[in-house]
Amino acid sequence: MADRRHREGIVVRGLTMTYERRGITTTAVADCDLVVPKGSWASLLGPSGCGKSTLLKILADIVKPTSGLVTMDELTPAEARAARIFALVSQQSTMLPWRRLAENVELGLELAGIPKRERRARAREAIELVGLSGFEKAYPHELSGGMRQRAAIARALTLRPKFLLMDEPFGALDEITRERLNFELIQILEESGATLLLVTHSVSEAVILSDQVAVMSPRPGRIVHLASLPFGHHRTPALRDDPRFAAAERELRRALGNGHEVPPVRIAPEPEPDPALLAG
Amino acid sequence: MADRRHREGIVVRGLTMTYERRGITTTAVADCDLVVPKGSWASLLGPSGCGKSTLLKILADIVKPTSGLVTMDELTPAEARAARIFALVSQQSTMLPWRRLAENVELGLELAGIPKRERRARAREAIELVGLSGFEKAYPHELSGGMRQRAAIARALTLRPKFLLMDEPFGALDEITRERLNFELIQILEESGATLLLVTHSVSEAVILSDQVAVMSPRPGRIVHLASLPFGHHRTPALRDDPRFAAAERELRRALGNGHEVPPVRIAPEPEPDPALLAG
Amino acid sequence: MSRVGRRIRDGAGGMRAPLAFLAAALLLWQVVTSTGLVKFYVLPAPSTVLEAMARYAPTIAEESLATLTVALAGFGLGTVAAIAVAMTLTYARLVRDAVYPLLLALRALPFIAIIPILVVIMGTGYEPRITVCALSTFLTTLVNLMRGLRSADAEVEELMHTLNATGMQRLLKVRAYAARPYLLAALRISASSCVIEATVAEWITGDSGLGYLVQISGYTFQIGLMWAAIVVASALTLGLVGIITLVERVAMPWVPRGGVGAAARQGGAA
Amino acid sequence: ASQQAEPATSAESSASLTIGLNYVGTVEHFAPYYALKEGLYEKAGLDVTIKPGGDTPPSTLLAAGQVDVAVMDTLSTITAADKGADFVAIATEYQQTPTSMTCRKDSGVSKPADLAGKTLGLKQAANIYLPAILSTIGVTKDQIKIVPIGGQDVSMIIAGQVDCMFSSFAFNEPRSIEMAGVPVTVFPLGDLGIPSQGNTYVTTRAIYDDPAKRAVLVKWIGAIAEAYEVLLRDPEAGARYMVDNAFTTGLDLDQQIYQSKTQASYIATEYTAANGLLALNPEAWEKVAQVAKDLGLTSSLVDTKPLIGDLSKEAGTAKL
Amino acid sequence: MRRLARALPPGLLLVAVLAGWELYVTGAGVSSLVVPSPSRIAAAIAANHADLAHHALVTIMEAFLGFALGNLVAIGCAVAFTYSGLLRAGAYPLVLALQAVPLVAIAPILVLWLGPGVPSKVLLAAFLAYTVTLVNLVRGLASAEAATLELLHTLNASRRQELVHVRFPAALPYLFTGLKLGASAAIVAAIAAEYIGALQGLGYLIHDTRARLDNEYLWAAVVVAAVIGLASFGLVVLAERWAMPWRRGLEET
Ligand SMILES: Nc1ncnc2c1ncn2[C@@H]1O[C@H](COP(=O)(O)OP(=O)(O)OP(=O)(O)O)[C@@H](O)[C@H]1O
Ligand SMILES: Nc1ncnc2c1ncn2[C@@H]1O[C@H](COP(=O)(O)OP(=O)(O)OP(=O)(O)O)[C@@H](O)[C@H]1O
Numbered sequence A, B: 001m002a003d004r005r006h007r008e009g010i011v012v013r014g015l016t017m018t019y020e021r022r023g024i025t026t027t028a029v030a031d032c033d034l035v036v037p038k039g040s041w042a043s044l045l046g047p048s049g050c051g052k053s054t055l056l057k058i059l060a061d062i063v064k065p066t067s068g069l070v071t072m073d074e075l076t077p078a079e080a081r082a083a084r085i086f087a088l089v090s091q092q093s094t095m096l097p098w099r100r101l102a103e104n105v106e107l108g109l110e111l112a113g114i115p116k117r118e119r120r121a122r123a124r125e126a127i128e129l130v131g132l133s134g135f136e137k138a139y140p141h142e143l144s145g146g147m148r149q150r151a152a153i154a155r156a157l158t159l160r161p162k163f164l165l166m167d168e169p170f171g172a173l174d175e176i177t178r179e180r181l182n183f184e185l186i187q188i189l190e191e192s193g194a195t196l197l198l199v200t201h202s203v204s205e206a207v208i209l210s211d212q213v214a215v216m217s218p219r220p221g222r223i224v225h226l227a228s229l230p231f232g233h234h235r236t237p238a239l240r241d242d243p244r245f246a247a248a249e250r251e252l253r254r255a256l257g258n259g260h261e262v263p264p265v266r267i268a269p270e271p272e273p274d275p276a277l278l279a280g
Numbered sequence C: 001m002s003r004v005g006r007r008i009r010d011g012a013g014g015m016r017a018p019l020a021f022l023a024a025a026l027l028l029w030q031v032v033t034s035t036g037l038v039k040f041y042v043l044p045a046p047s048t049v050l051e052a053m054a055r056y057a058p059t060i061a062e063e064s065l066a067t068l069t070v071a072l073a074g075f076g077l078g079t080v081a082a083i084a085v086a087m088t089l090t091y092a093r094l095v096r097d098a099v100y101p102l103l104l105a106l107r108a109l110p111f112i113a114i115i116p117i118l119v120v121i122m123g124t125g126y127e128p129r130i131t132v133c134a135l136s137t138f139l140t141t142l143v144n145l146m147r148g149l150r151s152a153d154a155e156v157e158e159l160m161h162t163l164n165a166t167g168m169q170r171l172l173k174v175r176a177y178a179a180r181p182y183l184l185a186a187l188r189i190s191a192s193s194c195v196i197e198a199t200v201a202e203w204i205t206g207d208s209g210l211g212y213l214v215q216i217s218g219y220t221f222q223i224g225l226m227w228a229a230i231v232v233a234s235a236l237t238l239g240l241v242g243i244i245t246l247v248e249r250v251a252m253p254w255v256p257r258g259g260v261g262a263a264a265r266q267g268g269a270a
Numbered sequence D: 001a002s003q004q005a006e007p008a009t010s011a012e013s014s015a016s017l018t019i020g021l022n023y024v025g026t027v028e029h030f031a032p033y034y035a036l037k038e039g040l041y042e043k044a045g046l047d048v049t050i051k052p053g054g055d056t057p058p059s060t061l062l063a064a065g066q067v068d069v070a071v072m073d074t075l076s077t078i079t080a081a082d083k084g085a086d087f088v089a090i091a092t093e094y095q096q097t098p099t100s101m102t103c104r105k106d107s108g109v110s111k112p113a114d115l116a117g118k119t120l121g122l123k124q125a126a127n128i129y130l131p132a133i134l135s136t137i138g139v140t141k142d143q144i145k146i147v148p149i150g151g152q153d154v155s156m157i158i159a160g161q162v163d164c165m166f167s168s169f170a171f172n173e174p175r176s177i178e179m180a181g182v183p184v185t186v187f188p189l190g191d192l193g194i195p196s197q198g199n200t201y202v203t204t205r206a207i208y209d210d211p212a213k214r215a216v217l218v219k220w221i222g223a224i225a226e227a228y229e230v231l232l233r234d235p236e237a238g239a240r241y242m243v244d245n246a247f248t249t250g251l252d253l254d255q256q257i258y259q260s261k262t263q264a265s266y267i268a269t270e271y272t273a274a275n276g277l278l279a280l281n282p283e284a285w286e287k288v289a290q291v292a293k294d295l296g297l298t299s300s301l302v303d304t305k306p307l308i309g310d311l312s313k314e315a316g317t318a319k320l
Numbered sequence E: 001m002r003r004l005a006r007a008l009p010p011g012l013l014l015v016a017v018l019a020g021w022e023l024y025v026t027g028a029g030v031s032s033l034v035v036p037s038p039s040r041i042a043a044a045i046a047a048n049h050a051d052l053a054h055h056a057l058v059t060i061m062e063a064f065l066g067f068a069l070g071n072l073v074a075i076g077c078a079v080a081f082t083y084s085g086l087l088r089a090g091a092y093p094l095v096l097a098l099q100a101v102p103l104v105a106i107a108p109i110l111v112l113w114l115g116p117g118v119p120s121k122v123l124l125a126a127f128l129a130y131t132v133t134l135v136n137l138v139r140g141l142a143s144a145e146a147a148t149l150e151l152l153h154t155l156n157a158s159r160r161q162e163l164v165h166v167r168f169p170a171a172l173p174y175l176f177t178g179l180k181l182g183a184s185a186a187i188v189a190a191i192a193a194e195y196i197g198a199l200q201g202l203g204y205l206i207h208d209t210r211a212r213l214d215n216e217y218l219w220a221a222v223v224v225a226a227v228i229g230l231a232s233f234g235l236v237v238l239a240e241r242w243a244m245p246w247r248r249g250l251e252e253t
C-alpha cells in the first residue's frame, strides 16, 4: 500500500502482452516499463505494429495483459475505468452510426449521467474547439475522415479526464488543423493538469506535446529510448524555433531508425513489484 | 473526339459536388479544375473536410458528381473502372473482415480473373514490399491500424494500375516506414509509368511524391494554389537536402495556411467544354 | 480437421449445458405431477410418458422417421429455394418489386386452411406436408436473406465497386458472407419450426408421423402416448437446433471468438 | 405408419377403384381393409386403393376426382348437392350416425331437454348442428353456456368444466370419459332430431351412370358387405384384426374392441334385417333434407330421391 | 407517384395470376367445391363483408396481443441470453425446442388452463411470434462491432447503457427481420387456435364454412386472412424505416 501511494500518474511495469489466436502467437509488447508522472505529458513513438495501441488498450482496460503491472493513480485499469478518470481516443475514431455528431460527442457525458443541459453546453464547446460547428446534425457516414477524428477528440475532451490516452488522434488532419489542435490541447492540459499519454507517428508532434518521449522497438515492442524534454508546460508555436526542438527531433528520429539495434531501456528498476497489483 | 485524344492523364474540369441529405446541403467540391498529365504525379493538400476524398471518390466512380467533367485517359470514371485502369487506396483502408490478409491483398486480382498461381506470387511480392510477411494468415481485426493500411496499399499495387488514386495511404505509419514506402512507391511508379493522384496531409510527403501539388481551400473545396516541382522522377532520400525542397515546403505551408484568402486558381482555361463529356 | 474439428468439439461440449437444463426441467416436471395437483390428462408424470415411450417404442420410432423425413425434406427444399430466389431477387429489381410482395402474402396464408387445399392438389401423401414445411422455411429464410444480402458495410461495397466486381463476384465474395449471420438465424428458426409444421400438418391431414400419433392418441385418450409423441417431437427439434449450433461454430471463423459476450471484457489472451 | 394399402396383385384386367375414407383406418373401416387383405376384391376382379382421410372434406376429394368413392354422411351429401355437386349415395355402413352428445351423469342431464341451464362444450365441427338440436329439444341458446372445445378434447368434461360435450363419437369419447372415472349418458344425433346416416358411400353421377363402372361399384359393395358379415359375427376379432395387421397406428386395442362391439348395433338394425346390410333409408334422408334447409345449410329443400342410388340390393347384401 | 410506380409491378402480376385462375376454373369447369373462381370469392366477400369484418377484427385483436406478448418475452429472453453465457448455452436450445411442442395439438389443454376465450389464442400467437424475434435478436445483439463495444466499455457504460446505446441499435435490422416474420406468424397462429376451438374469428369461420361446404366463403376468409397478414407486414416495414433513420442515406447508394 505504501508503494501505491508513491506511484501517482501512469505506471507500467514488466508489461507483456501475447496474443494467442488460432495457433498463431504474437507478442505485441514484451516486458515494457514506463512511468508518466502525474500531470506530465508523454508520447509513444514506434514502428507500425509494435504494440503502441495494445499498450493503450491495456491502460484503457480493453485488453487484459498477459503479465505485468499497470496503474493510473494507483488504480488498476478496471478501477480507473469505474472511477472514470481516463478518456481514450482510439485509433479508429469509433462513432455510433445511429447517432448524429452532437449526440456522439455527448455520449460519454450521457453515460456518466450528466444532466442534459450541461451535456449540451460541454458538447457544444468541444465541437466548436475542434472546428465542427455546423455539423452537429450530420450522421458519421456523412463526415470526412478528419471530421470523424475530430469528433472523437471532442468526445474525449467533454469528459475532462485526469488521464488522456490518445492513439494517433491527429493522424487524419492537415498540418494547419493539426497544429491548431495541438496547441488547443496544450492549453486544455495546462489548465486541467491532466496527464497525457499520446501515441503519434509525427516526431515533431511528439516533441511539441511531451515532457518525455518513449521510442518503442519493432514487435515485440519494448521501450528502447527515452527522451526528456525541458520545455515546461507553457508552450507556443514559437517552440519550433528553439534549437533544442530540432535537436530533440533529430535524436528521436535516430532512435526510431535504430530501433532494432538499441538494447531495451529499463526505467525506474523495481526490485520486487507488489504482487497484489499485478494485473491479470 | 479530337479534344479527347489530347487529354490523356487525369482531367477534372468544372467539377462540383453537392451532398443533399435530409435537407442539409453540403457543397464539398465547387467548380474545381485539375489536369494530371499521363505518367506524372500529383498531390492534393487541403484542410480536413474540404473535399479531397470526395474528389477521389468521383474519379473512382463511387460518387457521381453534381456537375462537371472527369476523365482518365479520356475515359469517364465508369469506363475507367470497367477497363480496370485505376486502383484506389481509400482513406479507411477497407478490408473484407472474413478474408485473411493474403486473401484480402489478392482480392483485386481474383476479381480480375488472374490465375491463382500468378495471384499468389504477385500478392506475396506486394506483402513483402509493405513489410507484412508473416501475417498472411491474420484476419483484419488482428492487425494494427498501420498494418491494415499497408495491406490496402499492397492490394492496390498488385493490380499494377495505370492510375493510382491514394487517399492518405501512409497516415497511420511511423515516419521511418512511411519514408521507406514513399521511396518504394517512387520506384514502382518510375518503373511502371503510372499516374499518381495522392491525397496527403504531410507537406513534405507531397513534395517528395509529386510533380505538382494542388492546395485546396476549405469547404467548398476548390484549388487555390498549384505548385510545380522540378525534381524529375528519379528521386532518393537525398532530395530532402535539396534547398528547393525546403522552399517548396515553405510555399505550400503558406498556401495551406492562407487557403481561405487566396482566390481560386483556374488552370488550363477551356472556353467551351465538350458537352458530351460532361459527367452527370 | 484440426481447426474445424476443434470448433465442433467445443460445440459438442456446449451440449452439456442444455442437457443439464433438460434434466432440471424433467425433475421439476416429475415433482409437480407427483404432488397430484396436476391431473394426468392435463400433464402426465414423466414416468408415465417414459412408460408409454418404452411400450410404443417401435411405433414412435417409425412415426419419428416419417416426421423427420417431412421436416428435413421441407427444410432442405425451402432453404435451397430461398437462397436461389433471394439471390435472383437482389439482382433482378423488377422481378423483386413484382414478386416479393406476393411471396410475402403467401406467408400470411393460414397454413391450417392451406393444407386441405394442398391435399386436393397433391393427394394425401407426404407431398402436402413437405410443401407446407418447405414454404414456411422458404419464406423465413427469404425474408432474412433479403436483408442479409444487403447488410455489407458501405465501404466494402464501394471497394468491390472500384475493383469492378461483377454482380456474381459481389454476391459470392461479399454478400454471401455478410448474409451469413442472417442465414444462420433463419436456419435456427426453421430448424425449430420445421418440426412443428410437419407435426401440425400430420395432425391435420396425415396418417403417419408424430403429429398423427398425437392426434390419434389424443382422440382415444392415450395420454401417455400423446405426450410421448410430443416429447419426441421436441427432442427432434433439439437435435436439429444442435446441428445448426455446430454449423454456426464453423461458419464464421473471422468473427472474434467469445461470441455474444462483450469483446471488451474478453479481449487478449487471458 | 400409413397403409397406402396396395392391392396384393394387380391383374391387368381388374377394374380399379379408389376409396377415400373420412378418417384414418380404424375398426369402423374394417370392411374395406379386410376385403383388401383377404383378397375379396381380387376375387371380384377389383383393384382397390384406400386413402385414409384427414381434414380435407371427402366431398372435396370426390369433386376433385381424387377418389371414386367417398365416405360421407347424409347431411354432407345433401349439402354438397345444394352446392352443385352431382353426387349419388350408393350404400351406408351405419344406419344412424354415431355422432352424439355426451353428458356427465352427475350433471343431471338424463334427457336432452335437461340441457337448459347447463354448460355445453361445443366442437367446431358440430357447430352447424346446434340450432336444429336446440329447436328439437326445446332449449334456447341463451339458456345454455357454450364453451368451445378442441376436436379431440375430453379433458374439459372430465375436469367438470363442462356438463356435456357435443359432438362426441359414440364409440370413443364416452369410453374415455368413463375410464377416467366419470359416468356419462350418450344421446345419439338421431335422438336429437337429425336422423343422418353415417359412413355413407358416395360416388359421382358420372361414375354411377357408366354401366361398366357401376358394375364395379356393385361388386365392391358385395365384397365389403361380405366383410361386414365377418365383423358382425365376431366384433372383437375384427378389432384385433385391424390392430394386428397394422391398419391402425397408435390405436389402443381395448378401445378398438369397445368400438367394434358398440358399432355392431349401428350397422345391423331392424331396417337392415328387412332391407339388407348397407341399405340406404330414404325416409331418414328426407328428414335430414328438411333439417339441412332449416339450418340454412342448403338454400332450398333438396330433393333426395335423385341422390339415393342404393346398390346394396343389386349387390345382394345379407339381411342381418 | 413514386409509390404508385412501386405498386405497379406486383399489382400487374397479381392481376395476371387472378386472370389465369379465373380462366382456368371457368374454362375447365372446376367445381366450386374444389376451387372457386376469384370472381365468386369476390362475390362471397361482398356478400358477407359485415360478418367477415367482425371475425377479422377478433383475429386481429388476438394476433396483435399475441404478437406484443411474444415479442416482449422474446426481447427479455434475448437480453438475458446475451448477458448470461450459462442461460444461452443451457436454456436457448430448450426454448427453441419448446417451440416445437405441437401446441396446436395440446391447445385443448391450454383451454383447460386459460379458459375458452381469447387468452388461449393470444398465447398461441405469442408462442409462434416469439421464436423468430428471439433468434434474430440474439444474433443482432451479438452483431455490435467490437470497436463500438470497446468504446462504451472505456466510457464505463453499464450493461443497461451498453444495451440501449449500442447493442439494441445494432440489432435493429435483425429485430425488424424477425418482426416481419412474426407479424404474419401471429395471425396464422391466432387463426389456427380459433380453428380448433372458438366461437368467433377467422379460424372459426374457416372451420365453419368448411363444415358447411361453403367453399367460396371459406376462400373469402382465407383471402381476408392473407390481406391482414400482408398489411401487418407492411406496418412493420414502415416502422422499420422510421426506426432507423441513419440507414436511409446509406441504402440508396
Ligand atoms: N455521404 C455524404 N453525405 C453528406 N455529406 C458528405 C458525405 N460525404 C462527405 N460529405 C461532406 O463533404 C465534405 C467533404 O468531405 P471529404 O470526405 O471529401 O473531405 P476530405 O477533404 O477528404 O477531408 P479529410 O481530410 O478530413 O478526410 C465534408 O464536409 C463532409 O461532411
Ligand atoms: N486482436 C488481436 N489478435 C491478434 N493479434 C493482434 C491483435 N491486435 C493486435 N495484434 C497484433 O499485435 C501487434 C501490435 O498491434 P498494435 O495494434 O498494438 O500495434 P501499433 O503499435 O498500434 O501499430 P500501428 O502503429 O500500426 O497502429 C501487431 O503485430 C498485431 O498484429
Ligand SMILES: [Mg+2]
Residues within 6 Å of the ligand: A052, A053, A054, A091, A167, B144, B145, B146
Ligand atoms: Mg495502433
Ligand SMILES: [Mg+2]
Residues within 6 Å of the ligand: A144, A145, A146, B052, B053, B054, B091, B167
Ligand atoms: Mg478524406
